[in-house]
Amino acid sequence: MSQFKIGQYLNIQGIWLNLKYVFKLHRIKPDIMVDSILDLELAKLKYEKKVKYIVFDKDNTLTHPYKIEIEKLLEPKIEEYKKVFGEENLAILSNSAGSKDDINYLEATKIEKASGLKVVKHFHKKPRVYNDILKTFNLNQSDCINNEICVIGDRLLVDILMGKEYGFFTILVKPLTLKRENFVVKILRRFENFLLKCNKILP
Numbered sequence: 001m002s003q004f005k006i007g008q009y010l011n012i013q014g015i016w017l018n019l020k021y022v023f024k025l026h027r028i029k030p031d032i033m034v035d036s037i038l039d040l041e042l043a044k045l046k047y048e049k050k051v052k053y054i055v056f057d058k059d060n061t062l063t064h065p066y067k068i069e070i071e072k073l074l075e076p077k078i079e080e081y082k083k084v085f086g087e088e089n090l091a092i093l094s095n096s097a098g099s100k101d102d103i104n105y106l107e108a109t110k111i112e113k114a115s116g117l118k119v120v121k122h123f124h125k126k127p128r129v130y131n132d133i134l135k136t137f138n139l140n141q142s143d144c145i146n147n148e149i150c151v152i153g154d155r156l157l158v159d160i161l162m163g164k165e166y167g168f169f170t171i172l173v174k175p176l177t178l179k180r181e182n183f184v185v186k187i188l189r190r191f192e193n194f195l196l197k198c199n200k201i202l203p
């Protein structure tokens with residue numbers, strides 16, 4: 001249990017947001033769904049969809065769960081994201097690294113060094129990280145249109161729901177691996193896949 005932090009099991013704000021959407025589950029649809037961040041056409045994202053800032057979920061989107069390093073296969077693509085959007089306009093968001101559970105932001109610092117990307121520092125868990133995301137990009141609420149911020153993540157009821165709540169552009173990717181996921185996530189993933197089927201996103 002040492003590396004499986006309790007905060008990753010229990011997230012009151014996340015549960016509340018899920019309850020808020022319980023009668024409008026049909027609205028929880030990502031704007032785009034792809035297998036991985038490798039499959040996105042970055043110029044299209046920037047010039048057609050008008051995305052300026054990207055927030056990557058960490059676990060199972062960029063890294064294997066609980067790992068610091070970006071998955072090797074994704075590294076060249078991350079360099080492409082940096083060129084297209086600018087390094088300062090990309091950030092990683094994790095419910096562990098960069099959170100108040102991350103003492104002295106040691107884990108966040110390691111990830112920043114390994115990836116060359118900023119990690120969002122936040123007191124609350126997802127989804128209550130809107131102001132922290134703006135702060136990471138040195139933005140005020142008046143500086144940007146919310147759909148200029150894109151969130152990319154592997155969890156429909158976490159990353160995509162958070163993005164929908166704030167009016168971000170949302171991209172759902174498939175998880176890098178299903179290994180080492182705790183039982184709660186396994187059950188929620190089944191429900192998420194069920195919702196995607198109901199919403200005709202998945203066949």
Ligand SMILES: [Mg+2]
Pocket residue numbers: 057058059060061153154155
């Ligand atoms: Mg994830």
